[in-house]
Amino acid sequence: MEIKAWSDMSDEELIKNIEERYGGFTLSEFNGRRAYVEAVKRKLIDTLLEKTIIITKRSRYGFYPSRSNEELLDLARDRNPGFGIREFIKKENALYGELKKRNLFEELLKEGTILRGKKKNGCYSNLSDDKLMLHVSNQYSDKTITHIARSDGVLYREIHDRDILSQLFENGVLVDNASPFKDLNYTLEKAVKAMEENGWEELPSHGKLKKFGYLPIGNAVQRYHGGLLVFREKLIEYLGKIPETDLDRLESLLDDYVGGSE
Structure with a gap:
């Protein structure tokens, strides 16, 4: 089985893999992950919600209650092998609740998928x-x-x-460990791309970047590049230095951005 990057998957593959890895997550739990970023870019969030793969809030009619016993056990086996009981409950509380309700959790303990004690080599x-x-x-x-x-x-x-x-x-x-976002030019390039994709006249706040799936950019601006106001100034300077061959596609964006900063 090949582990593909999210960006290399087709829409169908992306939806299927999100279901396998994050099915039953609330939208807030899913937010900020690379799969979320890719789903936002492809406008698939509504599809994930409609299929109840990702849910808005916990419900007795949600993702886990609609699964068969074997499907629930397979989810636990695939996501959490070697987890201790406390670790499993902390990370998969909703799944744990459904397994307990159906008297299936003991099966995971007996087969050793979930451990009663600490992890061992x-x-x-x-x-x-x-x-x-x-x-x-x-x-x-x-x-x-x-x-x-x-x-x-x-x-x-x-x-x-x-x-x-x-x-x-x-x-x-x-x-x-060496994040590419520590590099200013790399972060500036990603910021410009995010602005183009969303039609933003200026780079928005950390909260809005997180909401739209650009949390790494927001974190980098805060951690490595002096905060939002300082980074916006660097962004204006960067846009002004883009080579002529690239300037045409950004001309209107630059005009709007500089005009909105006056």
């Missing part, structure tokens, strides 16, 4: 490389390997023992 050994990478994608998408080392030392060791770290980077599951 080897608890991921029964997973294929593909299943292990899918688990990392489900639980740690957009995180660094350092984050995994701090959160789950057993998983960290399993990743290194199997030598699959490079694949997780190549497939866009994990991000390098």
